Amino acid sequence: MxxxxxxxxxxxxxxxxxxxxxxxxxxxxxxxxxxxAPACAHCGCRIIGHGAEHDGRFYCCAHCAKHAGVKGIDDRV
Known part of the structure; x- marks a missing residue:
């Protein structure tokens, strides 16, 4: 084993x-x-889906990216 x-x-x-x-x-x-799995740079959860990336930092969703100051990332357009 x-x-x-x-x-x-x-x-x-x-x-x-x-x-x-x-x-x-x-x-x-x-x-x-x-x-x-990478951890979200804002909330720390593990990213097991697509997530989002900006300047080498990973986010679990657009909401967390926006809270971290990232502009131009949306979950839905």
């Missing part, structure tokens, strides 16, 4: 995710998200 890099659970169905910059073993998508 393999041990999850996030929670330490030793699980027979663990999986490995490899990106161009990192690799890790996880027992669930939840743990993989905590390890790999």
């Amino acid at each position: 393999a041990r999850c890099d996030v929670c330490g659970n030793d699980y027979d169905k663990a999986f490995t995710v490899t990106t161009p910059t990192a690799s890790g073993t996880y027992d669930s998508f939840e743990c993989a998200i905590h390890a790999l």
